[in-house]
Amino acid sequence: MNLLSPRRDLVQIAVFAAAMGVLALTTRSGVVLNFAMMALYGCLMAQAWNMLGGYGGQFSFGHALFFGTGAYVQAIAQLQGGLNPWLALPLAIVTACLVGLLIGALSFRYGLKGSYFALVTLAFAEVFRILALSVPFTGAGVGLMVPLKEGAANMQFGDRRGFVALALALVVCGLLLTTWLRHSRFGAWLQAVRDNEDAARAVGVDPFRVKLGAIGLSAAFMGAAGAFYVQVFQYIDPGIAFGPHTSVEALVAAIVGGLGTLWGPVLGALVLHLLADFTRSLFGGLPGINMIIYGAVLILIVMFAPRGILGMGQSVRGLWRRPASAPAATAPSREATRG
Amino acid sequence: MLDFGILFPAVLNGLTTGAVYALVALGLTLIYGVLHIINFAHGAALMMALYGVYFLKQYLGLDPYLALLPMVAVMFVGGYALQRGIINRASHGKDENILLVTLGLSIVLENIALLAFKSDTRTIDTPYTLATVAIGPAMIAVPKLVAFAGALVTSAVLLWIVRGTDLGRAIRAVAREKHGARLVGIDVDHVYAMSFGIGLACLGAAACFLLPAYYVNPQVGNGFVLVAFTIVVLGGMGSFAGALLGGLLIGVVESLGGLWFGESLGQIGIFLLFIAVLLFRPQGLFGAKA
Numbered sequence: 001m002n003l004l005s006p007r008r009d010l011v012q013i014a015v016f017a018a019a020m021g022v023l024a025l026t027t028r029s030g031v032v033l034n035f036a037m038m039a040l041y042g043c044l045m046a047q048a049w050n051m052l053g054g055y056g057g058q059f060s061f062g063h064a065l066f067f068g069t070g071a072y073v074q075a076i077a078q079l080q081g082g083l084n085p086w087l088a089l090p091l092a093i094v095t096a097c098l099v100g101l102l103i104g105a106l107s108f109r110y111g112l113k114g115s116y117f118a119l120v121t122l123a124f125a126e127v128f129r130i131l132a133l134s135v136p137f138t139g140a141g142v143g144l145m146v147p148l149k150e151g152a153a154n155m156q157f158g159d160r161r162g163f164v165a166l167a168l169a170l171v172v173c174g175l176l177l178t179t180w181l182r183h184s185r186f187g188a189w190l191q192a193v194r195d196n197e198d199a200a201r202a203v204g205v206d207p208f209r210v211k212l213g214a215i216g217l218s219a220a221f222m223g224a225a226g227a228f229y230v231q232v233f234q235y236i237d238p239g240i241a242f243g244p245h246t247s248v249e250a251l252v253a254a255i256v257g258g259l260g261t262l263w264g265p266v267l268g269a270l271v272l273h274l275l276a277d278f279t280r281s282l283f284g285g286l287p288g289i290n291m292i293i294y295g296a297v298l299i300l301i302v303m304f305a306p307r308g309i310l311g312m313g314q315s316v317r318g319l320w321r322r323p324a325s326a327p328a329a330t331a332p333s334r335e336a337t338r339g
Numbered sequence: 340m341l342d343f344g345i346l347f348p349a350v351l352n353g354l355t356t357g358a359v360y361a362l363v364a365l366g367l368t369l370i371y372g373v374l375h376i377i378n379f380a381h382g383a384a385l386m387m388a389l390y391g392v393y394f395l396k397q398y399l400g401l402d403p404y405l406a407l408l409p410m411v412a413v414m415f416v417g418g419y420a421l422q423r424g425i426i427n428r429a430s431h432g433k434d435e436n437i438l439l440v441t442l443g444l445s446i447v448l449e450n451i452a453l454l455a456f457k458s459d460t461r462t463i464d465t466p467y468t469l470a471t472v473a474i475g476p477a478m479i480a481v482p483k484l485v486a487f488a489g490a491l492v493t494s495a496v497l498l499w500i501v502r503g504t505d506l507g508r509a510i511r512a513v514a515r516e517k518h519g520a521r522l523v524g525i526d527v528d529h530v531y532a533m534s535f536g537i538g539l540a541c542l543g544a545a546a547c548f549l550l551p552a553y554y555v556n557p558q559v560g561n562g563f564v565l566v567a568f569t570i571v572v573l574g575g576m577g578s579f580a581g582a583l584l585g586g587l588l589i590g591v592v593e594s595l596g597g598l599w600f601g602e603s604l605g606q607i608g609i610f611l612l613f614i615a616v617l618l619f620r621p622q623g624l625f626g627a628k629a
Contacts, residue, residue: 061442123565
């Protein structure tokens with residue numbers, strides 16, 4: 001198996017897209033479609049986080065910043081610009097990407113890493129939340145409502161399957177981009193910077209530009225998730241847009257599935273949404289129960305399976321393949337980059 | 340506008356608020372200085388302590404200032420157990436893991452509080468809640484004055500522990516060079532847990548001084564934690580004097596900012612200051628120890 005060839009990844013993505021497509025076309029169950037839609041939406045956020053956190057090693061605690069930017073641009077472009085949602089979407093993605101580049105340029109220029117980077121992204125998200133609460137064009141605390149105008153031309157599908165298809169298309173884009181990160185020169189630079197920034201710089205990689213590229217891509221996908229949210233729920237307010245909930249969901253799903261892997265974020269989002277639905281059926285809509293689950297899962301995963309569910313799977317497979325006397329696992333960062 | 344009769348009370352008010360900020364930040368900076376980790380659950384722990392003080396008062400009628408002893412003890416034990424039982428085990432030797440675990444803890448604690456106590460904002464009534472004393476042209480609430488004094492005393496105790504006791508010597512040794520400390524027979528894991536416990540004990544004290552003039556709800560910690568992070572960074576990570584001065588400074592800045600720009604923009608000011616300090620002066624205003 002040639003690790004440099006993306007063929008295996010591409011085949012897996014094709015199978016995934018086909019399976020999800022068939023599911024969306026054949027099922028009539030609203031529950032299943034709703035679940036698929038929300039899980040895919042969670043995948044999108046986790047993938048976005050994984051591009052920067054998993055492949056770039058930069059842990060952001062404020063990804064809601066890009067989510068909210070995408071969401072507000074999507075809503076404002078329609079409400080005040082009279083733009084068609086299909087045209088608003090690229091605008092939302094580009095704006096989120098630009099915000100990402102700006103934050104990245106500031107933080108990486110001044111060499112913020114690790115905890116400092118996490119804190120600064122969190123603080124930026126809070127600044128945006130308070131700004132959104134105080135300026136008039138975001139509708140302040142009341143939020144923005146996008147009027148109901150059903151129709152595919154208006155990106156408001158009467159049938160849930162339309163949204164599933166849209167989310168699937170975005171997730172497949174994310175998977176393809178992640179595949180590119182795994183096999184391209186840029187991706188190799190990014191992973192080199194993650195594993196050892198000084199060593200990467202010594203062999204001629206520019207860590208600043210590489211990390212900037214990663215945060216731009218990550219922010220763009222997070223912005224797409226925000227725009228998708230607005231199209232589905234037709235409403236956004238500062239708490240939903242820039243509050244900690246989305247930041248946490250994106251981060252936990254990516255880490256639970258397995259950082260720096262192709263399928264980790266997809267698996268993580270799926271597991272989290274299954275858990276969330278399960279607890280909802282047990283406890284009903286108790287406030288905060290979802291976040292308790294997310295937090296507890298995060299703690300447990302970091303304690304017992306720091307490489308995520310996929311990492312656990314690999315360790316088990318490794319037990320089968322190697323004789324018991326052989327040295328156990330290789331360096332985790334190398335293992336983690338295989339999906 | 341710059342009338343002394345307005346400015347003086349604002350500054351005084353800022354100093355008393357800042358002293359409590361400093362108290363919260365002292366715990367954070369101790370934990371950072373020794374363990375080199377950022378305790379993301381610091382705000383959630385403060386929130387739990389505030390609830391503790393609240394329930395002691397509501398159900399046992401215990402005065403917040405008398406609750407000082409049990410709260411400090413409980414928070415210390417809780418912190419020790421948390422560090423040894425969860426955080427240390429989850430670290431696997433990587434700082435990111437600690438960041439994630441303390442983030443997870445803060446999410447869990449905050450939402451358990453939300454589940455158990457609803458999002459109601461609660462306050463307590465004490466005979467001295469509304470009492471004031473006059474200092475020059477300013478009227479200062481008695482609880483705030485007590486909080487100011489309490490914060491100074493607590494800082495002094497903390498400094499004494501770190502500078503004047505055997506435990507403090509061990510803490511400083513571990514903070515400086517943990518492998519060396521281990522080689523000379525210091526139980527590093529124990530020192531880590533002690534530091535974490537003392538850090539949270541500061542929060543227990545802060546909660547007792549805070550509640551008579553403040554309130555508690557599940558989100559109350561968030562406001563403090565970012566302010567505390569700002570102070571810790573501003574004062575130089577791991578520096579006690581820096582945390583104390585930084586706390587007082589932030590309190591005054593916030594009070595004056597609120598006077599001139601109004602409440603919500605004053606809040607943004609704290610975050611912008613925080614971002615600016617992180618970006619341009621991560622070693623802190625007063626210069627951290629190396």
